[in-house]
Amino acid sequence: MLQLKNITKTFKSKNQVVHAINDVSLTIEEKEIYGIIGYSGAGKSTLIRIINQLEKQDSGSVIIDGEDISLLSDTKLNERRSQIGMIFQHFHLLWSRTIEKNIELPLEMVGMNKQLRTQRVAELIELVGLQGKEKAYPNQLSGGQKQRVAIARALANHPKILLCDEATSALDPDTSNSILDLLIDINNKLGITIVLITHQMEVVQKVCHKMAVMIDGKIVEEGSVKTLFEEPKHEVTKRFVRKLSSSADDEKLDKDLKLIYPNGKLLRLTFTETIAKQPILSNIIRKSEVSMSIVHANLTNTLLSSFGVMYVHVYDYDESSYQALLNLFEQHQVSVEVV
Amino acid sequence: MDIFNEVNWDQMLVAIEETLFMTLVSLVVAVCIGLVLGIILFLTQEKGLYENKLVHRILSFVVNLLRAVPFIILLFIISPFTKIIVGSILGAKAALPALILSSAPFYARMCMIALNEVDKGVIEACLAMGAKPSQIIYKVLLPESRPALISSATLMAISLVAYTAMAGAIGAGGLGNLAYMYGFTRGNDVVMYTATFFVLLIVFVIQGCGDIIVKKVDKR
Structure with a gap:
């Protein structure tokens, strides 16, 4: 179980203070696919980075399986981070490494021996369906394939949680759908909790069990995707839902x-x-x-x-x-x- | 081909050897020192992995200072120091301290720029994997900035060739020395132009090799 309790975060620049996250509390159950939707600038990127402490909150706690990971030492935090996979809008692969070497990287980081690494990489390549591309370099792949590599890399150390930062926003609709199918598949097969942030209602509608709507650093509405689609209460939620249905036949x-x-x-x-x-x-x-x-x-x-x-x-x-x-x-x- | 009788080929070979020696030794040492300093500059800068304003400012100041001193003046200024560690202020070895001292800071700065050009998102992705800073340096930053590091080293090697010629003119040996002492001052144009030809040849070979290696390692 993943819990965020009363998280706040402000960014100070020269002449203004931005409340990126304003007292956010969330509970995400195990094996759930949880979507956080909001417009850009709503604070969702910051929020998802607080979950693995790439950003440190000003106050509040991040509790994963009963442990407040924001209180851990750097060494312990690194250990926990290897248990939280993350994928990004722009994939963030290393261009200097082949596909298999990219997937191997997190295994090297935790000091696994070469033989086990090779074995694990082969499993992951199969899981994301990239057989035959092992020796290719990232720039030889399409966007969808790159995201598959990133997913394999994120899953390398058997994480319990997968964080997706606008993972399909840079992809065309078809590719985006195939990546979302892969996420659903992973959630079913491996029982991984998935937290995703997006500005696309289609994404939430297609893959999420539960969702939260975020505006100006606050969660304004939260609940099961079904409930929010059928009875949206907040104006912004209604707008998101309406945007989706206007294209209905x-x-x-x-x-x-x-x-x-x-x-x-x-x-x-x-x-x-x-x-x-x-x-x-x-x-x-x-x-x-x-x-x-x-x-x-x-x-x-x-x-x-x-x-x-x-x-x-x-x-x-x-x-x-x-x-x-x-x-x-x-x-x-x-x-x-x-x- | 009679005009080339004026060239003492044994002397020319020795001069080529000296120039190559000065260039390559100072290149290797300067790259090593420069890499370390560059990594420290990178890590300690604002929002770096080990942000430390004091260390960054001091190092930055020293690097800028050494780069600002014209090479020919640096040669004179550090000659007492050179005498202590090399034992002489003449000969190819005696030119090394000045060559290294002027090029290592240059490489440090180039290295910092190269590291800063590595995609911040990639670093973030690796932090998210639980990578330690040392792992990020060896496994991510250095491999990902390799083309820029190599082309900066090429650039530096070429300016080192020019510096060895300058050092040569005041007694460090090599092709610069030959062109100046035996060519220019004695009015022997053939020696002067032949020595210059070899300097150019060395520069072109360095540039060519650098370009080939960069092309080979760059998989973007």
């Missing part, structure tokens, strides 16, 4: 809207980039005799353009004015679909 939306508006017609209007900036809708409403109301709209703004989809509910009309309306849309180059 349109079919569901169509269905939902139809249930709400069983009468009249539902039209899906698609505005393309070039016309989205013009007052098309007000023109059309002025000219048309059909009553309509906007029931759903989604406008996406990028740096240089905006385009969007809008659902309107039309009711109280006769056939000719409805046709006139469709013509008007066509004139304005808005594409119309009847839902």
